[in-house]
Amino acid sequence: MDSGNLAWAVAATALVLFMTPGVAFFYGGLVKAKSVVSMMMMSFGALGLISVLWILYGFNMSAVDSTWAFAGNPFADLGLASLDDNALVGAAYGATFAIITVALISGAIADRAKFGAWMIFAGIWATVVYFPVAAWVWGGGWIMGLGETFGFDVSVIDYAGGTAVHINAGAAALALSLVLGRRVLFQKGVHKPHNVPLVMLGAAILWFGWFGFNAGAEGTFGLLGTEDSSVGLIIVNTIGATAAAIIGWLIVEKLKDGKATSVGAASGAVAGLVAITPACANLTPGWALLLGIVTGAVCALAIELKWKWGFDDSLDVVGIHLVGGLIGTIYLGFFATETGLFVGGNADQLVVQVIAALGVLIYSFVVAFIIGFAIEKTIGFRVKNEDEIAGIDTTVHGEEGYALVETNP
Template structure:
C-alpha cells in the first residue's frame, strides 16, 4: 500500500473511532437527565470491550475464504487461527494488514454501540457488557465476513458477498460500508432488546418519560457523526492506489445527508407543526445510514432523492413504537433499521448500471432484498435469545426503584449535570 493510501486509511480509522463518542453524545443528549451518564457509558463500554475482542479473535472470524483456516467456508472463520494476531504482526505485509484490522475494529465498536439506544433508562451496565460481547462474537464478527469477506484474489468469499454469483445472477450484493452489516444488523438487535427488556415506566406517556437531557449534546453528537462518516464511507477506498471513487463517495455522503435533514424537517413541520433541532439531527443520522451501503454506486441525483426519502420515512417510522407498543427508547429501529433497509434496497432500483431502473433487470434488487432480510432475521433471533438468557439468569433490567430514581446517581455515583450553589 502506497504512503498516501496508508495515510488515508489511518485517517479514516481515526474518523470512524471518533464516531462512537459522537454516538455517546447523541444518545446521552436524547436520554433523560438522570440516565445520561449510563447511556454514554454503554457506548464507551463498547469501545473497550469490542476493541479488545476484535483483535483477539473477531477479525479472524471474518476470514471466511476457503483455504485460510476457516471453519465453514463463506460463513465462519476460525477465531483461534491467529489469536491476538501475532502471526499477522510478524508478516511481510503487517503494515497494511494491521491497518485493515484497526479500521475493521472501529466498525465493530460502533455497530455494538448503536444498539444501546434501544435500552436507555433501564439496562444494567454489566448485563449490557455481557450482551455486547456475546452478540459481537456470535453475530457481528461472522456477519461482517459474510458481507465483506474476500479471497486472496479480491473476489467475494462471504456467502452474502457472493450471493448473486452463487445464484447465477448477473450481479452480487452491494454493501459498500455497512447497510446490512452495521445498520440493519444493529437495528434488528435493538428491536429484540427493546422487546426483552420491556417498556420504561410511564411509556408511552411522553411527559412522564421526560424530555431529552440536552439538545445541544444531540446536535454535537450528530455533527461528530456527520464529520466521522466521511471516513466511515470513504475508508475502504484506500484499497485502491488511485483512491478511485472517493470523490463520488464524499459528495454522495454530503448531499444524501443534507437531503435527509430536509426530508425529516419537512415531515415534522407538516405532521407536528414545528421543526426541532432534535428532529433535524435525527434526519442527519437517517441520511448517513441510508447512504452507507450505496455511497459508491449512485449518481449524486439519486443520492439526494434517497436522502429525502430516508429522512421522511424515518421521521414517520419513529412513531410506530407508540402504535405497536415496543419501547425503542432512542429510535434505533426507526432510524437505523428503517433507513438501513431503505439504503440497501435503493440500490436494487437505482444502482449505477445494475439497478432495476438503471440496468433493466431484477437481479440487483433480488440480492439486496435477500441480504437485508437474512441479516435482519439472524441478528434479531440471536439478540433475542442472548437477551432472554441474560434476563432470566443475572437480570438485564435495573429494579424499578433505580429506574425511577435514576441510574446515574444510584448505580454510577455520577450526575450528568451537578448543580451547586
C-alpha cells in the same frame, strides 16, 4: 500500500473511532439528565470491550475461506501476531466498524439497563453475530457470493455497512427493546431530551466521522488515487443524501407536528447517513439526493411505530437504523448505477439486496433476543423500577452527569 493511502487509512480509522463518542453524545443528550452517564457509558463500554475481542479473535472470524462457512477460525492468528503493518491498519479500521455497530444497539434500552448485563450482551452478540455477519458481507461469505450462487452477473452491494452495521444493529435493538419491555413511564411526550445541544454535537461528530466510514475503504484497501477510485462520488453522496434527509425529516415533522425541531434535524441527518452507507459508491448524486429525501421522510414517520405497536425503542434505533438501513440497501436494487432495475439493469440486483437485508435482519433479531432473554432470566438485564424512576446514573455508576455545587458568597 503507498504512503498516501496508508496515511488516509490511519486518518479514516481515527475518524470512524471518533464516531462512537459521537453516538455517546447523541444518545446522551436524548435521555433524561439522571441517565446520561449510563447512556454514554454503554458506548464507551462497547469501545473498550469490542476493541479487545476484535484483536483477540474477531478479526480472524471476519473472513472465511468458503462461501458457506459460518465464520473464520477465531484461533487462526490470536492477537494478530502474524499480520504485517499494512494488514494491521486494515484490522484496526475493521475494529472501528465492530465497535460502533454494538454501540448503536444501546439506544433502544436507554434508562433501564444494567451496565454489567449490557457488557455481557455486547461481548456475546459481537462474537456470534457481528463477527460472522462481517464475514458474510465483506469477508467472502454467503452474502458476498450471493449473486454468483444464483448465477447472476451482479453481487450484493453493501459498500460500508447497510446490512452489516445498520440492519444488524437495528434488528438487535428491536429484540432487546422487547426483552427489557417498556419503561415505567412509556407515553408519548413524557421523555424529552435533556440536552439538545449535546444531541446536535453528537450528530455533527457522526457526520464528520462518516467520511472515514464511507470514504475510508478507498484508502484502506489501496484504492485512493487510482484511476478507478470513486472517492469523489462517495464524498458528494455522503454530503448530499444526508443534507436531503434533513430536509425530508423536517418537512414531515412540520406537517405532522407543526414545528421543525433541532432534534428532528439531527435525527434526519443520522437517517440520511445510515441510508447512504451501503449505497455511497453506487449511486449518481441525483439518485443519492432522492434517497436522502425519501429516507428522512420515511424515518420521521417510522419512529412513531413504537407508540402504535407498543415496543419501547427508547432512542429510535429501529426507526432510524433498521428502517434507514433497509431503505438504503433495497434502494440499490432499483437505482444502483448500471445494475439497478430502473437504471439499465434488471431485477437481479433487487433480488440479492432483499435477500441479504432480510437474512441479516432475521439472524440478528433472533440471536439478540435469545441472548437478551437468557441474560434477563439469569442475572437480570433491567434495573429495578424505582431505580429507573430515580435515574440510574447514581445506582449503576455512582456518578452524576451534572453535579451542581453551591459555593459560599
